[in-house]
Amino acid sequence: MLKYQSFHNLSVRQLGWVWCAYWRLWPVVLRIKFKQFFDGNRWLARKLTVVQNRPNNQPTDRSANASLAAQMHESVRLAARLPLLGAECLPKSIVLAEMLIARGGLASVVIGVSKKGGTFSSHAWVEVDGEMVAEPESVRDDFAKIDGY
DSSP: OOOGGGGGOHHHHHHHHHHHHHHHHHHHHHHHHHHHHHHTHHHHHHHHHHHTTTOOOOOOOOOHHHHHHHHHHHHHHHHHHHTTTOHHHHHHHHHHHHHHHTOOOOOOOEEEEEOGGGGGEEEEEEETEEESSSSHHHHHHHOOOOOOO
16 A cells, blocks of 8 residues: 555646556557567657657746656656556656647657666656756766667
């Protein structure tokens, strides 16, 4: 029961975002997990291109964007913890960026790679106005961004 304790502190708006994120995560997770059946690599490339090439001519309020992004990030994180989903960082980042863009925000998915200690690893996160959303600053140091995907 402790796993679901953090749901009790959410507003009705945030619970709506959890619900929205949960249902948006399903198709993304399934397409990534079963990419050999769905032409997943091409689909993922198109999905990331759409998220990256959002309109950039909108005036932005940085503090409002950051606050909205942090609240939505928590909702997506909680949705990914719900049963049968098990979403990792890439699907969560795609869904968070889509949700922010749908509400008029400017967001982009960033993918980074690392080879610390001889082990290859990768991580995906969302940036709003060039700032990471709910990620520790060490992520910038640990992962080198991949450009042009």
